[in-house]
Amino acid sequence: MKDFNFKIPQNIEFGAGSLKKLPKILKADESEHVLLVSDRGLESIGVVKKVQDIIEAGNITCTLFLDVIPNPTVDTVNQAAALYRECGAESIVALGGGSSIDVAKAVGVLANYGGKITDYEGLHKVPGPIVPVTAIPTTAGTGSEVTASAVITDESRNYKLSVISYEILPKYAVLDPELIMTAPASIAASCGVDALIHAIEAYISDFATPFTDAMAEKAMELIGGNIRRFVANRTNIEAASAMMLGSNFAGIAFAWAKLGNVHAMSHPVSAYFHVAHGVANAVLLPAVMEYNGLADDGRYEKIYHYISRKKESAADFEPQMLIDEIRELNADLGIPASLSEIGVTEDKIEAMAEDAMKSANVLANPRQTNIRDMIALYKKAM
Numbered sequence: 433m434k435d436f437n438f439k440i441p442q443n444i445e446f447g448a449g450s451l452k453k454l455p456k457i458l459k460a461d462e463s464e465h466v467l468l469v470s471d472r473g474l475e476s477i478g479v480v481k482k483v484q485d486i487i488e489a490g491n492i493t494c495t496l497f498l499d500v501i502p503n504p505t506v507d508t509v510n511q512a513a514a515l516y517r518e519c520g521a522e523s524i525v526a527l528g529g530g531s532s533i534d535v536a537k538a539v540g541v542l543a544n545y546g547g548k549i550t551d552y553e554g555l556h557k558v559p560g561p562i563v564p565v566t567a568i569p570t571t572a573g574t575g576s577e578v579t580a581s582a583v584i585t586d587e588s589r590n591y592k593l594s595v596i597s598y599e600i601l602p603k604y605a606v607l608d609p610e611l612i613m614t615a616p617a618s619i620a621a622s623c624g625v626d627a628l629i630h631a632i633e634a635y636i637s638d639f640a641t642p643f644t645d646a647m648a649e650k651a652m653e654l655i656g657g658n659i660r661r662f663v664a665n666r667t668n669i670e671a672a673s674a675m676m677l678g679s680n681f682a683g684i685a686f687a688w689a690k691l692g693n694v695h696a697m698s699h700p701v702s703a704y705f706h707v708a709h710g711v712a713n714a715v716l717l718p719a720v721m722e723y724n725g726l727a728d729d730g731r732y733e734k735i736y737h738y739i740s741r742k743k744e745s746a747a748d749f750e751p752q753m754l755i756d757e758i759r760e761l762n763a764d765l766g767i768p769a770s771l772s773e774i775g776v777t778e779d780k781i782e783a784m785a786e787d788a789m790k791s792a793n794v795l796a797n798p799r800q801t802n803i804r805d806m807i808a809l810y811k812k813a814m
């Protein structure tokens with residue numbers, strides 16, 4: 433067994449209605465003024481107002497920054513950081529999917545250390561603790577409330593930069609499953625599969641440890657057993673709770689075990705063809721799992737049992753059974769079966785493969801991958 437280190441430094445509050453604990457959480461940090469970072473979509477359906485009211489009812493001043501966009505940019509971070517300084521807030525509340533939480537982490541860095549977010553790009557460049565961030569995810573999900581990375585788009589380079597440092601982990605995560613019950617079925621499906629893929633890639637990663645395995649296995653059990661009924665009916669509180677917690681566990685698993693080729697390959701697909709992150713991952717998953725089958729050490733069978741609805745024991749298990757099961761799950765959830773169906777064209781494969789090879793996730797993938805393998809994987813997924 434390899435040596436490893438593991439910690440979960442967050443305070444995690446879970447439960448339907450747990451939003452109501454926000455004033456108590458914020459007061460624990462002596463915050464009397466917070467910057468609430470969110471987006472216009474959540475404003476339009478009244479979720480921002482709901483959270484703002486809860487915060488203000490605790491006699492805490494709440495300044496709003498609602499201009500977070502999907503794939504938030506360096507500019508988004510600069511605007512939010514400027515507002516943070518101007519308004520005199522003492523901590524940050526992030527409400528939304530990965531984009532709002534990532535922006536909050538980046539603002540937390542700039543608020544304490546100044547400069548530009550590009551100064552902190554890469555591994556462990558954040559010099560110390562950031563402003564306290566309370567993350568409230570509204571999707572299940574990115575797991576960003578428990579991960580040590582923030583992904584910000586640098587438009588000047590047409591590149592998605594990552595700030596990766598354990599200093600940027602949010603201090604608090606508030607998981608209220610009622611928040612994901614209004615998601616449209618398509619969002620529930622793509623975010624849910626993304627969370628499942630976080631667990632799967634962390635589970636078969638070269639950096640997996642017994643701790644990350646435990647988190648990944650529980651995540652696969654929760655998500656595998658509930659994703660279909662959650663997509664079918666988002667108001668099913670049992671299913672919503674399982675998805676929210678599963679997404680959180682998957683986030684903890686991959687924060688430490690990293691991901692693999694699916695995520696390495698999906699970022700270029702999203703960058704070139706503006707495909708939603710979860711959809712790109714789900715479409716790539718069968719081809720990558722087929723490729724990684726050669727490295728399987730018995731974990732494929734365990735993953736199979738977490739996501740399969742066939743209850744008979746698979747005595748003669750073969751990796752291909754898992755691939756078929758994943759294709760069936762994608763089909764059930766309305767996920768397209770190939771990259772060409774989501775608008776990807778052959779002419780960009782080489783450029784995407786080159787970008788994918790730059791991802792640190794390639795190093796965690798269980799089967800070693802070179803540029804030729806990467807090109808073949810994209811072609812296979814077409």
Ligand SMILES: [Zn+2]
Pocket residue numbers: 574626627630695709713
């Ligand atoms: Zn993901």
